[in-house]
Amino acid sequence: MLILAIDTSTATGGAALLRDGRLIGETMLSVSAVHSERLMPAVEWLLSAAGVDPSQLGAVCAGVGPGSFTGVRIAVSAAKAMAYALAVPLVGVSTLDALAAGRSAGTDVDVWSLIDARHGRCYSARYVVRASAAEPERVSDYAIRTVDQLGVVADARLGPTLFVGDGAVALRDAIAGRFGERACVAEQPWALLRPVQVGLVGAAMLARGISHSPEALVPQYLKASEPEIRAAAQGERAGAEI
Numbered sequence: 001m002l003i004l005a006i007d008t009s010t011a012t013g014g015a016a017l018l019r020d021g022r023l024i025g026e027t028m029l030s031v032s033a034v035h036s037e038r039l040m041p042a043v044e045w046l047l048s049a050a051g052v053d054p055s056q057l058g059a060v061c062a063g064v065g066p067g068s069f070t071g072v073r074i075a076v077s078a079a080k081a082m083a084y085a086l087a088v089p090l091v092g093v094s095t096l097d098a099l100a101a102g103r104s105a106g107t108d109v110d111v112w113s114l115i116d117a118r119h120g121r122c123y124s125a126r127y128v129v130r131a132s133a134a135e136p137e138r139v140s141d142y143a144i145r146t147v148d149q150l151g152v153v154a155d156a157r158l159g160p161t162l163f164v165g166d167g168a169v170a171l172r173d174a175i176a177g178r179f180g181e182r183a184c185v186a187e188q189p190w191a192l193l194r195p196v197q198v199g200l201v202g203a204a205m206l207a208r209g210i211s212h213s214p215e216a217l218v219p220q221y222l223k224a225s226e227p228e229i230r231a232a233a234q235g236e237r238a239g240a241e242i
Contacts (some may be wrong), residue, residue: 006075009070014039061171163191
């Protein structure tokens with residue numbers, strides 16, 4: 001099956017094309033650009049370069065967050081439109097799950113997937129990657145945490161810990177200070193979320209019979225947007241003045 005995977009949840013966005021779990025091609029950029037302007041041209045270029053007509057796609061996968069509010073909406077909206085137009089299965093993939101995918105180290109290791117939530121916080125989830133298992137096992141909830149809060153969750157397990165994602169890159173010094181020698185923060189080129197990871201997790205979900213209708217698929221934000229927070233604060237102030 002040909003699967004198109006797209007993700008624009010972080011500053012790094014793009015698309016990947018997979019056939020039966022194998023990567024055919026991928027395009028991604030980590031630059032200051034508007035995802036809404038570059039996503040569909042990237043998809044069109046990728047399909048053209050691979051000699052694939054959109055009608056040949058068997059499924060569409062999208063990163064549903066958490067991450068940038070605007071970025072997540074762009075990928076989810078595009079994936080829903082394509083899946084509906086092509087009448088193919090649609091799969092929404094947690095960006096935190098995708099970050100942990102493919103992190104096998106040949107041994108059991110803890111992995112923290114971290115996406116920058118700004119102000120010293122990150123969207124986070126902890127996984128155990130077992131050498132004998134095909135997929136990481138999530139062992140925490142999805143939540144916004146500080147580095148100190150990551151440490152509280154992780155202290156029950158004192159083994160080596162790999163930190164991935166742009167949140168890990170942004171908070172590298174704080175992670176090193178809190179976790180010491182057991183922390184390994186992936187370098188930027190290997191830490192970032194790639195569209196192929198979204199595709200691999202999406203393919204595994206499809207194999208288990210999991211898909212979503214375009215009407216039901218919604219972004220996974222974990223927190224209110226900045227405009228919503230400001231509006232709520234203004235409402236509270238207005239109520240206090242009455």
